Amino acid sequence: MTSGQTHPSSSLAKKVVCRKGIQHMKWMAYGCLVSHLTRFTHIPLPDPIPTDGQFHPFVEKRTSWIVLFFLFFTRAPAHAALAHTSALTAKRPICTMMPMHAPIDWQRFAEIVHSASKIVLTMHHRPDGDCVGSALAMQQILLRLGKNVRIIAPHQTPPNLAFLDPNHSITALENLDAEGAEYLQSADLFFVLDTSSWAQLGEMATHFRESSARKLVLDHHTIGDALGAETFINSQAEAAGTLVVQAANALGVPLAQDIALPAFVAIATDTGWFRFSSTTSETFRTAARLLDVGVQPDEVYKELYEQESLGRIRLVGRTLQKAEAYLEGQFLFTWIMLDDLAAAGAIPSDSEDIVNMLLQVQGSKMAALLSELRDGTFKVSFRSRCEVDCSLLASQFGGGGHKKAAGASLALPFEQAKQAVVDAVSAKFE
Numbered sequence: 271m272t273s274g275q276t277h278p279s280s281s282l283a284k285k286v287v288c289r290k291g292i293q294h295m296k297w298m299a300y301g302c303l304v305s306h307l308t309r310f311t312h313i314p315l316p317d318p319i320p321t322d323g324q325f326h327p328f329v330e331k332r333t334s335w336i337v338l339f340f341l342f343f344t345r346a347p348a349h350a351a352l353a354h355t356s357a358l359t360a361k362r363p364i365c366t367m368m369p370m371h372a373p374i375d376w377q378r379f380a381e382i383v384h385s386a387s388k389i390v391l392t393m394h395h396r397p398d399g400d401c402v403g404s405a406l407a408m409q410q411i412l413l414r415l416g417k418n419v420r421i422i423a424p425h426q427t428p429p430n431l432a433f434l435d436p437n438h439s440i441t442a443l444e445n446l447d448a449e450g451a452e453y454l455q456s457a458d459l460f461f462v463l464d465t466s467s468w469a470q471l472g473e474m475a476t477h478f479r480e481s482s483a484r485k486l487v488l489d490h491h492t493i494g495d496a497l498g499a500e501t502f503i504n505s506q507a508e509a510a511g512t513l514v515v516q517a518a519n520a521l522g523v524p525l526a527q528d529i530a531l532p533a534f535v536a537i538a539t540d541t542g543w544f545r546f547s548s549t550t551s552e553t554f555r556t557a558a559r560l561l562d563v564g565v566q567p568d569e570v571y572k573e574l575y576e577q578e579s580l581g582r583i584r585l586v587g588r589t590l591q592k593a594e595a596y597l598e599g600q601f602l603f604t605w606i607m608l609d610d611l612a613a614a615g616a617i618p619s620d621s622e623d624i625v626n627m628l629l630q631v632q633g634s635k636m637a638a639l640l641s642e643l644r645d646g647t648f649k650v651s652f653r654s655r656c657e658v659d660c661s662l663l664a665s666q667f668g669g670g671g672h673k674k675a676a677g678a679s680l681a682l683p684f685e686q687a688k689q690a691v692v693d694a695v696s697a698k699f700e
């Protein structure tokens with residue numbers, strides 16, 4: 271980026287930030303812009319992007335508020351970054367900043383799909399209903415177009431979603447045989463659904479990075495990496511499944527039961543059965559089209575949510591029975607010992623989601639669950655529905671996560687671990 275360019279509106283920032291600081295932040299804005307341009311203009315930049323200097327490590331963070339800061343207060347650096355990005359990609363038509371909810375260029379998407387013949391579909395690790403459903407629906411769409419398609423996932427499909435894949439068409443990396451590995455090597459299109467982040471690709475990241483295939487991302491997440499792929503992202507979409515339904519339209523493939531069922535599961539699970547704020551009238555229109563070709567919501571609901579084991583139900587009962595209220599009911603805390611699992615006849619994964627149930631209590635704002643692990647340490651899970659940032663709380667214990675949900679491990683005896691958790695949360699309310 272050239273530093274000689276000036277613009278009248280950059281003077282405000284220059285008054286408050288020293289010259290070196292501006293240079294420093296220009297680099298950050300530069301990285302953000304490159305990242306965003308790549309994602310919203312579908313231009314396949316190599317990743318990492320070669321530059322005539324070194325990227326500042328901060329660039330990796332790609333925090334979009336910095337871009338906004340520059341766009342609003344110092345347009346010159348942003349323009350310079352744009353110009354520089356244009357220079358980097360001079361052989362390609364470039365480049366306007368598009369809003370986050372820019373409509374996907376389905377024509378371009380269709381071109382890429384039509385030019386492929388041997389396709390690998392993949393998804394994020396710890397698969398959920400959206401990515402599994404999206405991949406299975408997309409597989410059927412691509413098969414209709416006469417493509418060779420295989421779904422290779424970083425992890426196994428969780429048991430509650432197995433009903434979607436009776437023919438076992440999803441292969442987990444760990445179960446990939448020699449022939450599957452050969453397919454992965456020789457595919458001409460590597461197609462990622464429901465994530466655009468290296469970390470979320472888990473074990474698949476290495477394969478994706480090293481593949482010489484063309485790379486395509488269809489996603490609805492706001493945060494991600496460039497992945498060195500052509501990216502089609504609509505962060506307004508409630509689920510990747512919605513984008514898959516739109517892709518069927520774009521590719522001229524009529525919806526049928528085998529596409530609609532997994533797509534419905536994708537949308538229903540990512541919207542918390544149509545109750546999250548991401549749900550719009552359009553969500554219901556899409557769902558209606560899926561019902562028109564035979565999806566039965568009662569059957570889907572039963573498969574997804576009414577398959578609990580008796581052990582799980584008993585564990586829920588035991589754990590909720592012990593719940594303690596702190597901070598006048600704003601913070602609810604409970605715990606699961608190995609003895610609880612044994613007494614309930616439950617397995618560790620049966621404890622999933624119990625911490626969220628605490629937030630169903632009127633007046634509760636924060637919840638935490640301590641779970642004893644086999645090595646004698648504890649895992650703490652934090653949940654928030656207030657301003658308290660769970661990832662900051664978890665980071666105090668060496669863990670991490672998101673604002674509304676995070677976790678960490680504690681190598682402390684139970685009473686001390688409990689006290690540490692209660693103290694840490696209480697401090698946030700002072």
Ligand SMILES: [Mn+2]
Pocket residue numbers: 400401464490509510540
């Ligand atoms: Mn999703």
